[in-house]
Structure formats: structure tokens, C-alpha cells
Amino acid sequence: MNTVALWHEIVRDHDMDRLEELLAEDCVFMSPVVHTPQKGRELTRAYLTAAFNVFNDSFCYVKEVVTPQHAVLEFVCDLDGIVINGVDIMTFDDAGKIVEFKVMVRPLKAVNLLHAKMQAMLEQGQTNKRGS
Numbered sequence: 814m815n816t817v818a819l820w821h822e823i824v825r826d827h828d829m830d831r832l833e834e835l836l837a838e839d840c841v842f843m844s845p846v847v848h849t850p851q852k853g854r855e856l857t858r859a860y861l862t863a864a865f866n867v868f869n870d871s872f873c874y875v876k877e878v879v880t881p882q883h884a885v886l887e888f889v890c891d892l893d894g895i896v897i898n899g900v901d902i903m904t905f906d907d908a909g910k911i912v913e914f915k916v917m918v919r920p921l922k923a924v925n926l927l928h929a930k931m932q933a934m935l936e937q938g939q940t941n942k943r944g945s
Contacts, residue, residue: 816884816905817879820884824865840852840910840913842857842915842916845916845927847860869891871892884902885902885903893926897919898923901915
């Protein structure tokens with residue numbers, strides 16, 4: 814499985830339902846705005862989908878470093894006039910499934926903005942496709 818290529822398809826097609834194909838059942842999500850790791854496929858899916866719904870069409874990947882076990886994808890997005898810069902760090906199991914998904918974001922204004930928007934999105938249960 815080419816996990817990174819499939820991830821790019823999911824992002825490009827706005828099809829978060831396909832996350833099931835990528836996420837290991839015991840996947841752990843580490844958020845830049847939540848202190849504790851979020852464990853399990855469903856929580857990881859919920860956080861990734863909420864993040865996807867927060868970001869807009871300016872979101873794009875600008876660099877990537879990929880090995881058989883890991884990928885680091887740097888992204889940028891302009892959200893409410895704040896340029897968000899961050900990285901998605903993925904760790905894969907032997908089958909190519911994501912077992913760890915860590916997001917790091919800068920600058921502090923971006924972290925604070927994402928925290929507020931993610932909290933609102935998760936509270937509303939907006940974890941389906943963008944625009945739902």
C-alpha cells in the first residue's frame with residue numbers, strides 16, 4: 814500500500830470516509846492542541862475529519878519526506894488571515910497502515926486559532942465530509 818499517495822487522494826477528493834483504509838485499529842493521534850494522545854481509529858478519524866473541516870481550500874502540502882516507516886508532510890494554510898505552517902508526522906505498521914499521526918503547528922497565533930475552531934467543530938459533531 815502506498816499510504817502517502819492514498820492520503821493525498823483523500824485530501825484532494827475531500828473523502829474522509831476513506832480514512833478506514835489507512836488507519837490501523839490502534840492508531841494514536843497527537844494533536845497540537847490536546848495534551849493527551851487520542852487512542853483508537855475512531856478518535857483519530859474524528860480529529861482528522863474535524864481538522865479537515867476547519868481548513869479551507871488554501872491548505873496544501875509544500876514538502877514531504879517519506880521512508881517505509883514514516884512520512885513527514887509540511888503544510889501551509891491561510892485561515893482567517895493567519896498563515897498556518899505545520900507538519901503531519903505519520904508512522905506506519907508493516908502493512909502500511911498509520912499507527913501514529915502527529916500534528917505540529919506554528920506560530921502560536923495559529924495554534925490558538927486552530928484550538929478554538931477544532932473545539933467548536935468537535936463540539937458540533939462535524940466529523941463528516943467538508944461542508945456537512
